[in-house]
Amino acid sequence: GDSVTQMEGPVTLSEEAFLTINCTYTATGYPSLFWYVQYPGEGLQLLLKATKADDKGSNKGFEATYRKETTSFHLEKGSVQVSDSAVYFCALLYGNNRLAFGKGNQVVVIP
């Protein structure tokens, strides 16, 4: 079935460092792709999306490009802040408006 795989393990980096979180997907067709962020004690918030191949989603300095040739949707940010510390989930939309999520990556930004 349709699924998403995120790179293993937490990510710890210093403020102003470059962030990359890898995400690959398996799907029939070309599903819409999303990155969600979950701050401590809160629900999921949509960070950005891409609905077709070669689309670039962007928000709050984060970017991700829908690459059908590599079935990837990697999240990047050029200069992270302490406030970016959160758990990040890659997801795809499949079937009848259902989301399939990756396992998530904890990002810790150190001042």
Next chain:
Amino acid sequence: ETGVTQSPTHLIKTRGQQVTLRCSSQSGHNTVSWYQQALGQGPQFIFQYYREEENGRGNFPPRFSGLQFPNYSSELNVNALELDDSALYLCASSSNTNSYNEQFFGPGTRLTVL
């Protein structure tokens, strides 16, 4: 515009008990989806309700059931609780008038089964 709300925030139950979780959808949304997020994992789709009817179900046993009401709020019921049911339960509302049906998530209910 009121966002998605869930109640209660936290809940502790024992094995074999039954639990009901509640979700109020965002204004104007007619679809509610429920997800289970185990500790350290991504959310897993449980089921979805559209206009008071179940509209798709994930790989969860029948003891997970739900309802949607005329005002589009929803309940998730879990019978015969097991230890593995301990998780954060998230509901998300959406509107099928949106081209990609963006789902708006509530803060979740943390269920602990002892």
